[in-house]
Amino acid sequence: MKTCWKRLAAVLCLSALLLVGCAKGDGTTDGTTARRDGTETEAPETVLPLTLADKGKSDYTVVYPENADTKIIRAARSLATAIKSYTGADIKDGDDYLKKDETAPEHEILVGLTNRKESTETAKDLAAGEYTVRTVGKKLVILGGSDNGTANAADYFVEKVLKVAEGLSAGTTDGTLIFTAEQNYTQRSKYNIRSLTLNGVSMSAFRMVIPADGSLEGYFAKLLKRHLTNYAGIGMEIVTDAEEAAEYEIRIGKTARTTGEEPQGKATVTVGEKSMEIRWSSGFGFLAAYEMICSQVFSNLQASIALKTGDSWEAKESVPANVEKSGEMRIMYHNVWGYTWRDYPISVRPDVALSIYQSYAPDVLCLEECSSEYRSGGKALFRWLGENYTEVCFPNDGGTGNPIFYNKTLYEAVETGYKKSRSGDKGTTYAVLRRKSDGKLFGVTNSHFAANTNAGDNATLANEYRVQDAELMAKVTKSIVEKYGKISVFSGGDFNTNRNGDPYRTLTEAGLNNIRGIAEECTTLSPYYQVFPYNADYDFYNLQNSLTADSEWAIDHLMYYGAAPTVSRYDVVNYSLALVASDHAAHFADVTLPDVQEDFREGDPDDLTRIDFDDLFN
Numbered sequence: 001m002k003t004c005w006k007r008l009a010a011v012l013c014l015s016a017l018l019l020v021g022c023a024k025g026d027g028t029t030d031g032t033t034a035r036r037d038g039t040e041t042e043a044p045e046t047v048l049p050l051t052l053a054d055k056g057k058s059d060y061t062v063v064y065p066e067n068a069d070t071k072i073i074r075a076a077r078s079l080a081t082a083i084k085s086y087t088g089a090d091i092k093d094g095d096d097y098l099k100k101d102e103t104a105p106e107h108e109i110l111v112g113l114t115n116r117k118e119s120t121e122t123a124k125d126l127a128a129g130e131y132t133v134r135t136v137g138k139k140l141v142i143l144g145g146s147d148n149g150t151a152n153a154a155d156y157f158v159e160k161v162l163k164v165a166e167g168l169s170a171g172t173t174d175g176t177l178i179f180t181a182e183q184n185y186t187q188r189s190k191y192n193i194r195s196l197t198l199n200g201v202s203m204s205a206f207r208m209v210i211p212a213d214g215s216l217e218g219y220f221a222k223l224l225k226r227h228l229t230n231y232a233g234i235g236m237e238i239v240t241d242a243e244e245a246a247e248y249e250i251r252i253g254k255t256a257r258t259t260g261e262e263p264q265g266k267a268t269v270t271v272g273e274k275s276m277e278i279r280w281s282s283g284f285g286f287l288a289a290y291e292m293i294c295s296q297v298f299s300n301l302q303a304s305i306a307l308k309t310g311d312s313w314e315a316k317e318s319v320p321a322n323v324e325k326s327g328e329m330r331i332m333y334h335n336v337w338g339y340t341w342r343d344y345p346i347s348v349r350p351d352v353a354l355s356i357y358q359s360y361a362p363d364v365l366c367l368e369e370c371s372s373e374y375r376s377g378g379k380a381l382f383r384w385l386g387e388n389y390t391e392v393c394f395p396n397d398g399g400t401g402n403p404i405f406y407n408k409t410l411y412e413a414v415e416t417g418y419k420k421s422r423s424g425d426k427g428t429t430y431a432v433l434r435r436k437s438d439g440k441l442f443g444v445t446n447s448h449f450a451a452n453t454n455a456g457d458n459a460t461l462a463n464e465y466r467v468q469d470a471e472l473m474a475k476v477t478k479s480i481v482e483k484y485g486k487i488s489v490f491s492g493g494d495f496n497t498n499r500n501g502d503p504y505r506t507l508t509e510a511g512l513n514n515i516r517g518i519a520e521e522c523t524t525l526s527p528y529y530q531v532f533p534y535n536a537d538y539d540f541y542n543l544q545n546s547l548t549a550d551s552e553w554a555i556d557h558l559m560y561y562g563a564a565p566t567v568s569r570y571d572v573v574n575y576s577l578a579l580v581a582s583d584h585a586a587h588f589a590d591v592t593l594p595d596v597q598e599d600f601r602e603g604d605p606d607d608l609t610r611i612d613f614d615d616l617f618n
Contacts, residue, residue, distance in 0.1 A: 049180040050140055052109070056088035056174040060107045060140075065114050066095040071147050075154040076111040079142070082158045086168045087175035109140045112150045119143060124204060127189060127233020133157050134184040146235055149187075156185065192300040193232040198248070198307040199273060204234045206248040206276075209255050212240040215351035215380040216286050217253035219580075220278070222348075222540045223290055224252075224298075231300040250276045263314070269297055271311040283355030283577050284317040290543075291315065320575060323359055326521075326568040327590035329435075331444065332362035333558060335494040335584035338374030338401070344531070348540050350378025352581040356573055358384070362588060364433070365389065365405040366446035368494045372400060392431045394418035402429045402446045402493065411435055414484075421472045422465065426450050428473045432484055440593050443480040443489035443562070447473045449496045449503060466496060466503035474510035481562040488565045488593055490515075492558035494584065499552070512559040515589050516551065519570035526554035527572050527587040529579055544579035547572060558589055566592040 052060055064076040080093045096114040098104060110119045118136040122143050126132060131144035131153035142157055144150035161183060162168065168175045196203045208224065210217040221238045228234045241255040251258050260270055260277050267280040267289035280289045292315040298305065336353060337344065357365060365385075375382055385391065389405035392413065399418040406413070411433045420427040430445045450465035452458070477491045491512060497503045499514070508514075516522050526549040534541055558570065573586040 048138075049178050050107075050135055050138065051176070051178050052140065053083060053087035053089035053091075053175060053177040055176055056172075058083070058087070058089035058091050060091055060109055061105060062091055062093035062109045062111060063096050063114055063116070064093070064111045066097045068095065068112055069147050071151055072112040075151045079109070079111060079154050079158065082162055083177065085170050086162050086165070086172055087177050088173035089175070089177075106138050109142065111142045111154060112147070113143065124202075126186075127191060127204070128229040128235040129189040129233060130187055131156070132184075132186040133161070134186070135179065135181055140179055145233065146229075152187070156187070160185070189233055191231055191233045193298065193302060193305060195304040195306070196228075196232045196234065196298070197305070198271060198276065199309060200306075201248060201274070203228075203232070203236075203248075206250055207237040207239055207246055208250045208252055209239055209241050209243075209246075209257065210252050211255050212242040213380065214240075214253050215354055216283065216348075219348040219351060219540055220286060220290060221252050222538045223543075224250075224293060226535075226538050227294055227298060227300075232298070248274050250278065252278045254279070265317050267292060267315050267317065269293065269313045271307050271309060273309050276307070280317070282317060282319075282359055283352070284319050284359070284575075286355070287543075287575070287577050288315040288317050320573075322569065322571045322573075325361070325590055327566065328592040329363045330360065330588055330590050331364045331366075331490050331492075331558070332357075332360065332586055332588035333366045333368070333446070333492045333556065334586040335368040335448070335556060335582060336370055336374055337582040337584065338369040338371035341371070341373045341377075344534055345539075346374055346377030347534065349581050350374065350381040352577060353378070353586075354381040354384055356578050356581060356586055357381075360573065360586070360588065363407050363410060364444055364490075366429075366444065366492060367403055367405070368401060368446070368448040368584075370401050370403055392416045392429060394429065397427075399427055399429050402427070402448050404429050404431050404444055404446050406431065406433055406444075410437070414441065419472055419476050421469045422450070422454075426454065426465070426469055428469075428476045430476050430480065432480060432487075435593075441484055441487045442565075442593055443477070443484070443487060445473060445477055445480075445489065445491040445493075447491070447493040447495070449494065451496050463497075463502055466501070467506050470495070470503040470506035471510075474507055474512060477512060477561045478510065486563045488563045488591075489561045490558065490565075490589070490591075491561060492556075494556050496555050498555055504557070507559060512561045513564075515558045515560050515567055515570050518560075518564060519567040519589065521569040521571070523571045523574075524551050525549065525572050525574065526551050527556040527585040528554060529583050529585055531583050541580045543576045545576065547574045547579070547585055556584055556587055558587065563594045565594060568592070 052058060062076050062080045064072050076093050080091045083089060083091050104116055110116055113119050113123055118139045118141050122136060122141045126145040128145040129149060131149040133142050133153055133156055142153045144153050165177055208221045210221050225236050225238060228236055241257060245257055254262060258277055260279060263279050263281055267285040269292060270277050278289055280286050292313055296313055385405055390408045391403050391405050393399060393403040397418050398420050414432040414434050416431045418427060418429045428445050428447045432441060432443050434441050447469060449469040450462050452462040455462035455465055473491060477489050480489050495503055525547045529547060532541060532544060567589050569590040579585060
């Protein structure tokens with residue numbers, strides 16, 4: 001039998017040589033199928049058929065990657081089960097791990113991108129969304145350009161090969177299953193960009209590299225991966241610069257291997273011999289870089305893109321007008337959406353928030369819903385905050401979620417505390433701060449009022465809770481003025497009520513005023529945005545549209561009590577990247593403290609520091 005197959009192989013090889021001179025205009029020979037959109041049945045190859053099962057027996061093993069997703073493992077095991085059901089052959093399955101100097105078995109069914117060369121070489125021919133079932137030597141390769149593609153390839157084999165094989169049916173115990181080269185099959189997909197190369201090398205050979213301690217770079221890489229997957233069928237790997245350098249890389253941000261200078265006020269893309277570098281200097285440059293990459297470098301309007309050494313692009317950052325501080329001091333509030341992390345993962349959101357705070361540089365930053373999960377997911381953010389700000393937070397009292405951060409270089413705390421309303425973070429964090437440059441005092445409070453979910457979705461009870469929260473906040477705010485004289489106290493947060501609600505009226509009746517009423521420049525928008533979906537396939541949130549809700553519906557507020565400050569601006573942070581940070585936009589006031597404050601001398605036995613702050617609540 002082997003001799004017959006050798007003779008047949010020789011005849012086929014000779015035939016192939018004779019056909020070389022008969023090539024078609026598309027570069028293929030008669031009897032082959034060119035790569036095209038849609039389905040493709042591979043041409044017969046000069047390889048022996050694979051006897052996957054012989055009379056209910058098999059020496060094949062189903063192999064999947066050691067670190068495979070559960071979807072791939074499930075597909076591999078289902079495949080082995082199906083083969084046993086239709087042939088009776090008990091095929092083993094396992095991962096692709098090999099001990100040192102161990103050689104892989106000769107007969108394997110490779111499911112997914114295993115470490116075998118048969119898988120890795122085949123993968124180079126597949127774009128995202130495509131899949132193949134084909135013989136490579138004595139192995140059967142079942143592989144997709146993505147995990148979903150591999151699962152589809154396994155399904156194809158079961159439905160179109162196994163179940164239609166002659167003489168086989170469910171329950172067969174002594175079946176024989178032979179797979180020939182004529183049955184090789186590849187499902188092709190249609191992509192706008194059909195050819196994408198850098199100095200003649202397909203960019204499917206590249207991987208993206210980001211800094212090991214990067215923040216926005218990882219988000220950018222995921223956005224770019226989706227773009228290349230959707231329009232070029234290239235699902236590029238993303239790694240950090242802690243890994244050993246590869247031959248072909250797209251370096252995003254300042255990696256350990258980046259060679260170019262950091263751009264100022266712009267985003268740049270440069271092409272080297274075997275690399276591409278994408279740089280920007282702020283969150284605004286991030287947007288400029290992404291728009292440039294999608295519309296110019298990897299435009300989906302071009303069928304063929306051939307990049308070469310020396311190619312370069314640059315785009316100017318578009319900086320919002322409200323970034324520049326217009327008063328002496330900037331006070332910012334932001335609900336960071338940290339309590340629904342099971343349904344809406346933290347993912348890239350703290351990294352986006354970091355870019356906001358770095359650009360807008362608030363003197364005082366108040367966060368709501370700053371849960372322990374959010375803190376764990378935002379290591380870069382809280383490292384930066386720790387380097388530049390002092391945090392006022394009382395986790396032992398339940399105040400983890402409503403911290404106040406103040407610039408440690410410019411201000412110092414005179415007094416801090418937390419007053420709890422009920423369970424969770426429903427309470428008020430407060431701080432009395434002194435500006436080091438001139439000794440002026442001011443107060444800040446941060447509150448998060450009850451949501452309906454805190455009352456078992458009982459709207460009436462939730463409203464009662466919010467009124468209680470408002471009463472507590474007003475009491476804390478007024479007590480600061482009682483103790484320290486008529487200084488400016490800024491009180492804000494997520495009140496979960498608009499200006500027509502009972503809790504809001506509780507605050508105004510206590511003498512608090514909305515800072516919108518005295519702002520020289522004031523937005524008409526509400527900081528509350530909307531809940532937006534998480535993209536599990538790429539582990540990110542899509543870039544968002546602009547805010548549209550009118551301030552009439554605002555539930556995030558910033559108020560003042562005591563000495564009226566000069567408020568040059570009250571505004572929201574409203575650009576597409578910033579809105580990815582949370583379902584609430586950051587909102588802020590640029591203020592100037594009053595020139596004259598009532599005399600306060602710490603340590604004077606006749607001043608109000610003799611009063612215990614807690615006594616004011618008894």
